[in-house]
Amino acid sequence: MTNHHQPARGKPRVALVTCTELADLDPDDRLVVGPLAAHGVAAEPVVWDDSTVDWSAYDLAVLRSPWDYMLRRDQFVAWAQSVPALANPADVVRWNTDKRYLSELSVAGVPTVPTSWVLPGEPWQPPADSGEYVLKPAISAGSQDTGRYDLADPEHRELAAAHVRRLSEAGRVTMVQPYLSAVDTAGETALLFLAGPDGLAFSHAIRKGPMLTGPDHGVDGLYRPEEITARTATEDQLAVAAKTLAAVPGGSERLLYARVDLIPGPDGSPVLVELELTEPSLFLAHAAGAPERLATAIRTHLSRP
Incomplete structure (x- = not known):
């Protein structure tokens, strides 16, 4: 049984933050545990709202799949503020968990879906x-x-x-x-960025197939099933992603990861649908070397002052 109360000794300890329904992590997130061990980092899943956890026992808590907070967002933000070392940081969590950030990014010149x-x-x-x-x-x-x-x-x-x-x-x-009809043909592109020695660096991209077929009738579980395939990012997509990340309050260089979700607009140019900085799926299984790159990013993050 994991002892959440022991202080960190020897190997750096990292909490991979999840929720009760995914207490053993989402399968995609488990892919980073082995590469982290190869970096000398002990990583374990920890449920964010488990009141018995001593978060100070970890050198870093990495938000991964705490996907049950949506109706308890204030509680989640308050929890994030209480964690001594959190990636991404608590002020980013507060800003990014309310999608009204899209208005701020639009004002900053980022092409976004009209909302x-x-x-x-x-x-x-x-x-x-x-x-x-x-x-x-x-x-x-x-x-x-x-x-x-x-x-x-x-x-x-x-x-x-x-x-x-x-x-x-x-x-x-x-x-x-x-509704941007291009999603029915081109799909949605997610661009994944991970921390490097000089800030965020592009890691890989994936394509999501269309998911919305009609009115809301509820979702069984934490999320809708997704059709995911690997994708090569275009220069236009990378340019929009760079503009988006440059507009993140406090700067993107302190982030561990970022996911920029884009769909072609009416003229075919990419527009931002969401900027995921809190608990995005990183689709590690869909790009060669991605689990190792995330492990390296976490090790880099641990070495920061």
Whole structure:
């Protein structure tokens, strides 16, 4: 049985932060444990809201799969602030767990999916046009509480309004975005960056297939199943990612990892869908050497003052 109360001695100790439902880690995250051991780092899964854990016993806590915090975001942010050494840092967690950061990035010149926000209690009517829209909460992960609505369909219009009411009554902010049809063909591209000696460095990219087929009917488990394949990043995508990371408050050089999710916009140019800095899947299994690169990034992070 793991003893979370022993102080760090000898090998650096790293907590790979997860949730009760994934107490042994997501399978993809387990791939880094062996490479970390080869670097002389003892890593173990630790559940973020386990009150018996002494976080000071770890040289670093790495956020990996704490995917049950969405309805307890304030508790999660407060927990992050209490951890002595956390990657990514607690102020980044606070900023990045509310997707209203997209507005800040847009103001900074990052091409983003046009987004409007419906605050709890605000009236909302579906847009007058007949396009497709995506509705989701500003605090979410794994496509939970997310739906795609064709507003030319009267039933979809009613379901969209009900979706917003449901989130509003729960005190949640709703995001309203046009559905970018290119995701049905080109898919979504996720660019993964890991810490190196000179800051974040590009590691690999993957393609996600389309996931949203219609209105929100709930998700079984923590996330929707995803169709993932390897992808080669384009120069345009890398340029948007660089612009995005340059706009991160406090600078991106202190981050352990980042994931930049892009979809082609109406003109084919990449636009930002999400910037994942808190607990992103890193898709280590889809790129040769990625588990070793993450282990090296964690070892580099441990050596920072």
